[in-house]
Amino acid sequence: MIEKETVAAAVEQLREDLISLVQSLVQAPSLTGEEGAAQEVVAAAMRDLGLAVDMWEPSVEELAPYAEHVGEFETLAGRPNVVGVWTGSGSGRSIILNGHIDTVEPGNPDLWDSPPFSGEVIDGEIVGRGSLDMKGGVATNIIAVKVLKSLGFEPDGDIIVQSVISEEDGGAGTLAAVLRGYRADGAIITEPTNVELLAAHAGSLVFRIHIEGLAAHGGWRDEGVSAFEAFIPVFQALLDFEKQRNETLDHPLFQFMRNKVPINVGVVRSGSWPSSVPEWLIAEGRAGLLPGETLDQFKRELTEVIVEAAAGHPWLADHPPRVEWFSGQFAPSEIDTDHPLVEVVSRAHASVHGAPPPISAIPAGTDMRHFVLFGDTPCVIYGAGNPRYAHQTNESIVIDDLVRAVQTIVAATIEWTSAPPE
Ligand SMILES: [Zn+2]
Numbered sequence: 417m418i419e420k421e422t423v424a425a426a427v428e429q430l431r432e433d434l435i436s437l438v439q440s441l442v443q444a445p446s447l448t449g450e451e452g453a454a455q456e457v458v459a460a461a462m463r464d465l466g467l468a469v470d471m472w473e474p475s476v477e478e479l480a481p482y483a484e485h486v487g488e489f490e491t492l493a494g495r496p497n498v499v500g501v502w503t504g505s506g507s508g509r510s511i512i513l514n515g516h517i518d519t520v521e522p523g524n525p526d527l528w529d530s531p532p533f534s535g536e537v538i539d540g541e542i543v544g545r546g547s548l549d550m551k552g553g554v555a556t557n558i559i560a561v562k563v564l565k566s567l568g569f570e571p572d573g574d575i576i577v578q579s580v581i582s583e584e585d586g587g588a589g590t591l592a593a594v595l596r597g598y599r600a601d602g603a604i605i606t607e608p609t610n611v612e613l614l615a616a617h618a619g620s621l622v623f624r625i626h627i628e629g630l631a632a633h634g635g636w637r638d639e640g641v642s643a644f645e646a647f648i649p650v651f652q653a654l655l656d657f658e659k660q661r662n663e664t665l666d667h668p669l670f671q672f673m674r675n676k677v678p679i680n681v682g683v684v685r686s687g688s689w690p691s692s693v694p695e696w697l698i699a700e701g702r703a704g705l706l707p708g709e710t711l712d713q714f715k716r717e718l719t720e721v722i723v724e725a726a727a728g729h730p731w732l733a734d735h736p737p738r739v740e741w742f743s744g745q746f747a748p749s750e751i752d753t754d755h756p757l758v759e760v761v762s763r764a765h766a767s768v769h770g771a772p773p774p775i776s777a778i779p780a781g782t783d784m785r786h787f788v789l790f791g792d793t794p795c796v797i798y799g800a801g802n803p804r805y806a807h808q809t810n811e812s813i814v815i816d817d818l819v820r821a822v823q824t825i826v827a828a829t830i831e832w833t834s835a836p837p838e
Contacts, residue, residue: 467500474592508572516583608801640693746781
């Protein structure tokens with residue numbers, strides 16, 4: 417076993433490499449859809465380390481059957497995934513270290529204290545779009561391999577480093593890597609989690625409700641039926657359904673959340689003229705699901721709630737609302753909190769921080785589901801930086817936090833790959 421002090425010293429040796437890799441990644445903008453240039457930086461760094469690099473543009477045809485999960489694409493030209501493989505002796509557990517290279521757009525650059533793609537170091541932090549979410553995590557994985565090489569480590573299990581595209585809009589990159597055959601005994605996604613260990617994430621479904629009314633002149637409004645007024649009991653039924661789900665559904669990692677399963681109505685459009693009774697209404701929303709729930713079951717339940725609300729309404733009973741499911745359908749997923757991968761990453765964290773990390777969950781979709789649902793690969797999410805600051809102006813990552821994350825990933829990788837598969 418390699419001592420923790422040895423790991424810490426080896427990571428410290430590569431602190432400048434870590435900083436400059438994050439900087440070069442930030443300086444190669446990679447908004448979702450434009451990941452090519454940054455992936456060249458990743459591929460070059462992986463080749464320098466002697467990894468076997470697989471760089472490919474995912475096939476639109478291959479992803480098409482999964483459109484519900486990752487969206488639809490006309491083309492993925494110029495948007496390669498990059499995977500670097502370090503083949504082990506074969507007797508240990510394999511591990512995938514995954515990060516996404518795509519970022520959201522920077523917003524108004526004038527609002528940034530330094531240009532959004534400068535990668536400037538200010539007060540011990542690297543600033544720039546993607547520094548936190550999650551070029552810091554991509555660099556963590558690559559530098560972890562560099563540290564292992566510098567220690568003369570020879571893995572028993574394969575170490576597979578992934579830099580994927582299209583996470584921000586549904587996770588096509590990670591799914592494409594799974595479909596290409598990249599599976600392992602465990603996967604760590606180094607998204608910023610404030611070094612909490614995420615063992616579960618919620619699912620989400622996006623829905624659209626159509627309500628029909630009856631148009632009339634506003635001067636004789638009682639002769640029409642307002643679709644907006646008809647929506648009110650339907651909306652109330654959604655709120656009641658949300659409340660009932662919160663009261664009856666149970667998950668230990670979601671218990672502390674004020675609203676475990678939010679149903680958010682984010683868009684309501686109705687009518688087209690102030691002095692006409694609105695004859696139509698469209699409401700669009702997003703519902704959260706807990707691990708253990710299935711998309712189909714939830715769709716049935718929500719539809720029933722709306723049918724029931726309509727049945728008790730004089731107009732809607734004969735003009736039932738229509739429910740549509742569109743855009744991303746993100747299933748929830750989780751890992752047992754006593755899974756060996758959770759234990760190994762917790763121990764690695766404790767070796768760096770002195771105590772195990774909090775084990776938690778997030779109320780949003782992540783790429784974890786692709787590993788778990790389609791890749792038969794147990795997965796945790798663990799990385800430096802506070803996710804609350806992702807997507808913000810002046811996004812930044814604390815260098816010392818990144819250094820500790822590299823130490824943790826190195827320690828976890830050593831322990832994980834040194835033991836045989838179950
Ligand atoms: Zn992210």
